[in-house]
Amino acid sequence: MSCCFHGSTVMQPMETSIPRSSTIEDYAGHKNLRQEVLIQIPRCKVHLMDEGEAFELAQGHFMVIKTLEENVSLATVIKVEEDLQWPLTKDEPVVKLDALHYLFSLPVKDGEPLSYGLTFSEDSYGSLSLLDSFLKEHSCFSGLKLSNKNDLDWKEFAPRVEDYNHFLSKLIAGGTGQIVKGIFICSNAYTNKVQKGGEMILNSHADKKNGVVAWESKSNKNVGASKKNKINKNLKRVRKLSKMTEKLSKSLLSGVGIVSGTVIGPLVKSQPGKAFLRMLPGEVLLASLDAVNKVLDAAEAAEKQTLSATSKAASRMVSNR
Numbered sequence: 001m002s003c004c005f006h007g008s009t010v011m012q013p014m015e016t017s018i019p020r021s022s023t024i025e026d027y028a029g030h031k032n033l034r035q036e037v038l039i040q041i042p043r044c045k046v047h048l049m050d051e052g053e054a055f056e057l058a059q060g061h062f063m064v065i066k067t068l069e070e071n072v073s074l075a076t077v078i079k080v081e082e083d084l085q086w087p088l089t090k091d092e093p094v095v096k097l098d099a100l101h102y103l104f105s106l107p108v109k110d111g112e113p114l115s116y117g118l119t120f121s122e123d124s125y126g127s128l129s130l131l132d133s134f135l136k137e138h139s140c141f142s143g144l145k146l147s148n149k150n151d152l153d154w155k156e157f158a159p160r161v162e163d164y165n166h167f168l169s170k171l172i173a174g175g176t177g178q179i180v181k182g183i184f185i186c187s188n189a190y191t192n193k194v195q196k197g198g199e200m201i202l203n204s205h206a207d208k209k210n211g212v213v214a215w216e217s218k219s220n221k222n223v224g225a226s227k228k229n230k231i232n233k234n235l236k237r238v239r240k241l242s243k244m245t246e247k248l249s250k251s252l253l254s255g256v257g258i259v260s261g262t263v264i265g266p267l268v269k270s271q272p273g274k275a276f277l278r279m280l281p282g283e284v285l286l287a288s289l290d291a292v293n294k295v296l297d298a299a300e301a302a303e304k305q306t307l308s309a310t311s312k313a314a315s316r317m318v319s320n321r
Helices: 122-138 154-173 188-203 208-216 221-254 265-269 271-279 289-320
Strands: 014-016 033-050 053-069 072-080 084-087 093-096 101-106 114-120 140-143 177-180 183-186
Touching: 033 072, 033 122, 033 154, 033 221, 053 114, 053 154, 053 221, 072 221, 084 221, 093 122, 093 188, 101 154, 114 122, 114 154, 114 221, 122 140, 140 188, 154 188, 183 188
Parallel strands: 093 140
Antiparallel strands: 014 033, 033 053, 033 114, 053 072, 072 084, 093 101, 101 114, 177 183
């Protein structure tokens, strides 16, 4: 899929072949892997919504990047400049709040969902209609119209996201969909609840007076320290997710990592890893939140295993001297 529109650019697909040494068991024969930058929109700004506050994470070019094998999608990634990226899955909640503001919710296992607020410039209007069409097909997308002024302030909006995240955590825990003939499909129940529940929560206009009382009651030092610690933890989660997404993208493109190679090679050598990879066809490997979390967990465990093995090898070399 390619699209070309005003204010945006489409880059030519990059292609690569897998070296023979990378093929292994059920994943032998993978070839014709490539990446396509489907959409690129300049002047995007991203904020993290956390603890009722908003923190700027990145600003620059927004890109939708897809990794394909013989025209079959393996993964879709959202990237803003070089330091921030995350997987886009078919059950990932994405809300368009007004003409220029979007909320992406990323339920990763080690805590509540990470909430990214994206702001586009007015020059991007033409591009955003095509982005909306893409998101409707490749995520759990819904649209609200909070204001005609397009002047949403993320710092004022952030407290509402806390309630929305609690709602999403419970909903996603109940399951988001299923694999049908090798394709992940969101359930109607999940989609309807995300859209209707999200609309109700995010459209709610909190009483400013009550909001002030609530925040003043949290002004003691202990709560302040706890809040700061949680924010720092979530900022680390943001960096971790970006790092692992980048590794997985490079691994898929080069045919290593998921297949073999050094990034998450131990995954395919372990029985749980082999069972997981056989369970999911390639085209749905990174198509759902659950699959992404499993792959990220496996990648992290494999990385720790590799570091541990390297450390032990170094210790043996020192002891043998």
